[in-house]
Amino acid sequence: MKDGFDIPQGALRTPDTVMRLARMGAMFPTRLSFLRTLMRALAAEDVKVVRRQWQISAQGFGHAVYALRFGGHDYALVAVSSDLPDAQRTDRVIATAWDTAYVLYDGIPDAAEIARICAAAPKQEAARFTERDLVLSRANKSVRLFAHVVERLRAGRQPDADLVRRTGYLMRTTAVYGNGKFGIADRSVIETRPGLGGPFMAEMLTVWLIRLFTHDLVEFLGGAPLERGIKRHLGIGNSTGLGMAPFLVTHPVLLNNWMTARETALARVRAQPPLLPAQAQRLCDLAARAARHLDEWEVPDAAHQARIAALRTDWRATCARITPEALQEPQALDRLLVWSEGQSLDVQELLVSLLLEPFGDLVDGLAECMCDPFGALVTPYADTQVLKTAIEESCAWALVPDYACAAGSRQFWYVSAAKQEPRLGDRYAEAGAELESPLDIGRRIKALHAALPAQSQPLTAFLAEQPDHALAAWRVAVAERYAYADIRDNLIGETCLPIDMLRCKLAFFGASKFDPKSDRWTRITLCQGAPLADELASRGDDWWLPVFEG
Amino acid sequence: MSRSAAEILALAGKAARGAGAPPAQAARFGEVAAVHLMAGRSAAALRAALDALPEGPVLDYPLAIDAGLVQADAGQAAVLTGLERTDLLQSYIEALPCVAALEETEAGVLCLRAEPHRPRAARPSRRITLAEEVVEEMTRLAALTFVPESEQSRSSGAGAGLTDND
Numbered sequence: 001m002k003d004g005f006d007i008p009q010g011a012l013r014t015p016d017t018v019m020r021l022a023r024m025g026a027m028f029p030t031r032l033s034f035l036r037t038l039m040r041a042l043a044a045e046d047v048k049v050v051r052r053q054w055q056i057s058a059q060g061f062g063h064a065v066y067a068l069r070f071g072g073h074d075y076a077l078v079a080v081s082s083d084l085p086d087a088q089r090t091d092r093v094i095a096t097a098w099d100t101a102y103v104l105y106d107g108i109p110d111a112a113e114i115a116r117i118c119a120a121a122p123k124q125e126a127a128r129f130t131e132r133d134l135v136l137s138r139a140n141k142s143v144r145l146f147a148h149v150v151e152r153l154r155a156g157r158q159p160d161a162d163l164v165r166r167t168g169y170l171m172r173t174t175a176v177y178g179n180g181k182f183g184i185a186d187r188s189v190i191e192t193r194p195g196l197g198g199p200f201m202a203e204m205l206t207v208w209l210i211r212l213f214t215h216d217l218v219e220f221l222g223g224a225p226l227e228r229g230i231k232r233h234l235g236i237g238n239s240t241g242l243g244m245a246p247f248l249v250t251h252p253v254l255l256n257n258w259m260t261a262r263e264t265a266l267a268r269v270r271a272q273p274p275l276l277p278a279q280a281q282r283l284c285d286l287a288a289r290a291a292r293h294l295d296e297w298e299v300p301d302a303a304h305q306a307r308i309a310a311l312r313t314d315w316r317a318t319c320a321r322i323t324p325e326a327l328q329e330p331q332a333l334d335r336l337l338v339w340s341e342g343q344s345l346d347v348q349e350l351l352v353s354l355l356l357e358p359f360g361d362l363v364d365g366l367a368e369c370m371c372d373p374f375g376a377l378v379t380p381y382a383d384t385q386v387l388k389t390a391i392e393e394s395c396a397w398a399l400v401p402d403y404a405c406a407a408g409s410r411q412f413w414y415v416s417a418a419k420q421e422p423r424l425g426d427r428y429a430e431a432g433a434e435l436e437s438p439l440d441i442g443r444r445i446k447a448l449h450a451a452l453p454a455q456s457q458p459l460t461a462f463l464a465e466q467p468d469h470a471l472a473a474w475r476v477a478v479a480e481r482y483a484y485a486d487i488r489d490n491l492i493g494e495t496c497l498p499i500d501m502l503r504c505k506l507a508f509f510g511a512s513k514f515d516p517k518s519d520r521w522t523r524i525t526l527c528q529g530a531p532l533a534d535e536l537a538s539r540g541d542d543w544w545l546p547v548f549e550g
Numbered sequence: 551m552s553r554s555a556a557e558i559l560a561l562a563g564k565a566a567r568g569a570g571a572p573p574a575q576a577a578r579f580g581e582v583a584a585v586h587l588m589a590g591r592s593a594a595a596l597r598a599a600l601d602a603l604p605e606g607p608v609l610d611y612p613l614a615i616d617a618g619l620v621q622a623d624a625g626q627a628a629v630l631t632g633l634e635r636t637d638l639l640q641s642y643i644e645a646l647p648c649v650a651a652l653e654e655t656e657a658g659v660l661c662l663r664a665e666p667h668r669p670r671a672a673r674p675s676r677r678i679t680l681a682e683e684v685v686e687e688m689t690r691l692a693a694l695t696f697v698p699e700s701e702q703s704r705s706s707g708a709g710a711g712l713t714d715n716d
Contacts, residue, residue, distance in 0.1 A: 128551065131677055180556025188555070188675035374669035375647035379623045380616040415564075417696035425700060432697030438573035460617040467609055471574035 007362060009267040010334060016397065018259060021489040025500025026345040027507035028353035031360060031544065032262055035510030037367040038204045039530060041195045043540025045070060049212065049533040053114070056081060060221050063118050066209055067108055071194030075134070076105040077209040078117045081217065089140050091174050091239040096126070100171060100213070104135035104206040106185060124175070129183040135206040136184055139171040139214075142237060146170050146218060153222020158550075164230050165296055165548040168513055168525045170214040172237025176203045191373065199254065199370055200509060204526075211236045211527045228532070229549035235528030238511070241521035243421045245501040246413065249439045252478050252485035254372040258508050259484035261366040262352075268362045269355050270334040280327035282358045286544065287322045290354060291315055293545040299515045311346045318347055357544050378477040385456035387473060391449045394480040397488040398445035410494035413437040424498060424520065440492045441475055448472035512545060552677040553685075555584040561685070562596065564692035570604035578645070579608045586641035588676040593684045595638040600691060611642045618662035619648075628662040635660055646670065 017023070029036070053065040061083050067076040080101045088097045101121035109117065113132065120127035124138055145167040149159040178200070179187040190196040196205070215231050226234075248255050275283070294312045299305050321339065326332055333355055340348045356363050381387040391399070402408045412433045416423045427433045438444065448469045453462065463470050478485050490496060497519045506514070511524035529546020531539040563580025571579060583596050599607045611633070618628035633639060635654060643650050643662065650664035 131552070131554070131675075180554030183552070183554055183557065186554045186556050186675040188673065192672065373672065377647050377667055377669060379619055379666040382620045382624070414697040415695060416699045417693070418699050420696065423697070423699060425697070430700045432700075435695055435697050458617070460613045460620075464613055467575065468572045470572055470612070471577075474574050 007268050008271045009264065010271040012260075012263045012267045015483045015486075016488060018263060019484055019486060019488040021487060021496065021500040023345050023349065024487065024504035025497065026349040027504050028350050029507050029510045029512055029544070030262060030265075030353045030356045031363055031541075032265060032356065032367055032370070033508055033510035034198065034200045035204045035208070035527060035530065036541070036544070037198055037364075038195075038201050038208070039536070039540050039543075040364065041201075042070065042205075043531070043536040045195070046537050049209070051216065052076070052108070054216075054220075056217065056220060059083070060217060063114065064213060064216070065109065065114060066212065068209075070205075071196060073106070073193055073196075074108050075205070076108050077206065077213070078103045078105055078109060078114060078121065079210070079213040080118050080121050082122050084140070086143070089143070091140065091172070095174065096124075098122070098124070098138035098174070099140045100138060100210075102135075102137040102139070102206060102210055102213075103129070103133045103184075104137075104202060104209070106132045106134050106189070125182055127182065131183075131185045131189065133184040134178070134190060134202050136175075136177040136182060137173050137203075137206055137210065138175060139173040139210060139236070141171050142167055142169055149218045149226070150221045153219065153224040153226070156224065158227050158230060161230070161548070161550045164233055164550055166298060168233065168528050169211075169235050169237035170218055171210070172239055172523065173207065173210065174239050176206060176238075178203045191371070197371065198367060199258070204509065207236050207238075207526050208530065211530070212533050215532075227550060232529060232532060232535075233546070233548050233550055235525045235530065238506075238524050238526055239521065240502055240506060240524065241421075242424055242498055244505055245498045246422045246437065246439055248487060248501050248505055249441060249491065251372065252475070253374075253376050253482055254370075255487075256482035256485040257370050257372055260482075261370045262356075263484070264369075265356050265359075265363040265366050266337075266352055269359050270331075270337055272333055272359070272362075274330050275327045275332065277324060277328065279358060280324040283327055283354070284319075284322055284324055286354055286357050287315075287319045289547055290350060290545050291319055292547040293512075296548055297513055299513075301516055304514075304516050307346065310344065311350070314344055314347045315350065318343070318351065353544070360541070376474075376478045376482070378474070378481050381459045381473065381477060383456045383458055384452045384462050387459055387476060388449065388452045390476050390480050391445060394483075395445050395476055395486070397486075398442035399449060401442060401446075401490040401493060403440075403443040403446060403490065403492070407494045408490060409440075409443065409492050411492050411496060413439040413492070427492075438471055441472070441486060442488075442490050443492060444469075444472035445476060448476070551682075552679050555588055555675060555678060558587055558678050558680065559584040561688050561692060564695055565600055565688035566603065566608055566691075568691035568694035569600045571608045575608050575612055578612055578642075582638070582641045582645045584678070585645040585673070586638065587678045587680060588673075589641065589644070591637045591641060593680060595636065595641075597684060597687065599638060600688070607636075607638055607642075611639060615642055615646070615662065619646075619650075619664055619666050622662060622664040623666045628664065630660040630662055633660055644673075 047068050047070050049066055049068045052067050056062040061081050064079045065076055084097055084099045103117045103121050152159045190202055196202050219225050294315055297308050340351045409427055412425050412427045414423055414425055414432050414435055414437055425432055499516050499519045499522055502522055503514055506524050511526055513525040515523040529543035559580040562583030563577050566576035566579040614630050614633050618630055621628040643652050648666045649668045649670050653661045653663050
């Protein structure tokens with residue numbers, strides 16, 4: 001479906017409101033999240049997944065191949081399961097061995113290609129891949145639940161429902177690599193293909209197929225099928241750290257397009273005429289489902305659990321306002337949103353996510369606007385005075401923090417020598433700040449503003465003398481054209497919490513059950529409640545904030 | 551060994567940074583390097599550009615092209631003053647996100663014809679084969695931007711602080 005341009009909409013929330021770390025760190029998945037978009041596309045084609053090979057030993061080791069035809073192309077997931085000693089099992093990116101490894105393959109691999117992948121995939125970053133390999137991933141077992149499920153199935157019983165509900169996945173991935181990494185195909189290979197052209201679609205398809213493999217593997221080892229409700233609740237876990245955070249800073253147009261789509265969707269929903277009874281009831285049902293989802297969301301970290309507990313309480317109060325009668329009054333959704341501005345960020349963002357859910361006809365077409373096929377189409381500023389004005393009008397947020405004080409510049413981003421992964425250091429306690437990665441956009445813009453001459457001159461003449469300011473000058477031009485391109489906070493200040501950036505990106509993926517382990521990394525669950533391979537037609541699009549049905 | 555364009559983009563960008571280019575110019579060089587090599591042009595121009603840092607085309611070409619874009623946006627003839635036509639300059643033009651082309655007048659003046667607000671056509675992906683010695687040199691330069699991890703960093707990264715056999 002192409003997005004329509006004649007749909008009524010209210011005002012968008014401003015970038016100064018939306019693009020703040022604390023709010024981004026409160027985001028929930030929506031129907032625009034990439035997994036949801038993918039499931040709708042798969043369901044629309046009634047895609048069939050075929051298990052073409054199952055060369056798995058009685059101990060659970062070997063390989064399997066799944067194939068599907070999607071958007072006029074064949075794809076296959078090659079899954080490789082290995083015998084991994086407990087001592088080698090780690091979620092850290094520095095790991096060198098995993099329980100399972102995966103390649104999403106472009107086409108149907110022949111025997112030679114399967115053999116190549118089976119040899120290379122378990123080595124992950126240490127191997128080289130080809131343009132036929134679209135995505136590379138790996139996952140480790142959730143040992144406790146995996147062993148429990150196998151044991152129960154072998155005993156002719158279903159797994160303990162509470163353990164399934166609390167864990168939520170049989171395996172968790174620690175990386176899902178796309179776009180050319182380690183020699184795999186560039187994104188440009190698939191960016192015009194139906195179904196896989198949207199952001200991270202190939203990666204999400206891989207995750208969904210990995211989930212299918214984990215279900216098959218545990219049923220194979222247990223010798224019995226899982227009940228459908230339990231199986232549906234078993235998603236795929238993921239551990240995500242700092243490696244993901246800089247992406248939002250280094251892809252400003254993409255971030256803008258994601259946020260603009262979401263905010264446009266919200267603006268359309270809040271302009272809706274009074275809801276019909278069925279629409280109002282649907283919203284009430286979804287709000288109640290969200291409450292049950294919150295009740296099932298438990299994490300070990302005491303501080304985050306307290307935050308969830310507060311949200312549960314606040315959400316019950318919110319639900320009291322979400323009644324069929326209230327929702328059928330004029331401007332009910334807009335008034336609800338205005339009321340929520342006095343509530344916590346968690347309530348506000350959960351409400352945004354809820355309100356988008358029943359309005360697929362208004363919202364779903366916007367998913368096609370979430371790519372960045374061109375890069376930043378901006379023209380450089382002609383002179384320094386125009387640039388100065390643009391900074392003051394479009395980037396005023398960057399001029400506020402005091403980056404000179406220790407608190408304002410405590411942290412610095414860098415790339416680690418050991419794994420070439422993004423890291424965050426303490427500028428005043430650790431070495432390496434002179435090699436800082438340029439994620440300090442706010443500080444750079446403020447420095448540029450201060451360096452601009454009183455007398456205007458051609459910008460190119462200024463940058464010829466001071467080339468270090470070129471990045472800031474470009475970012476200002478980008479910010480002026482793409483309003484949601486920048487996180488409007490100090491990303492090197494001591495109060496910057498990378499976990500907020502991670503949650504924003506992961507919410508766009510469609511993650512739920514955020515389980516922060518520190519302010520720098522989190523576990524999440526993907527695909528929980530998502531349709532199983534044989535449910536695409538019947539349940540393809542109704543799994544927002546799923547609840548356990550086992 | 552064939553490589554993806556994304557690998558070259560990342561490697562060349564980091565190499566330029568390691569060789570002394572400011573971040574915007576380094577990132578732009580990374581994109582240009584991928585375009586340059588996908589077009590089958592010689593890696594020698596890339597090496598020469600890296601060798602010339604912290605001066606040379608990695609800094610000069612963006613300035614000249616951006617000045618040309620400003621002129622083109624104003625509807626003026628965009629003369630690329632002081633530049634000679636080279637393969638690398640051609641790659642810089644092709645790496646722009648907008649429609650753009652190099653032209654040479656009968657008098658031998660190099661001009662940029664551009665429509666800054668019109669996106670260029672999608673660029674087909676091509677695999678890149680690059681001499682290992684070039685890769686090694688870029689890798690060496692890129693490594694100059696890396697920082698040894700501190701114990702504090704290691705102890706706070708993803709997966710840290712937990713048993714993973716849970």
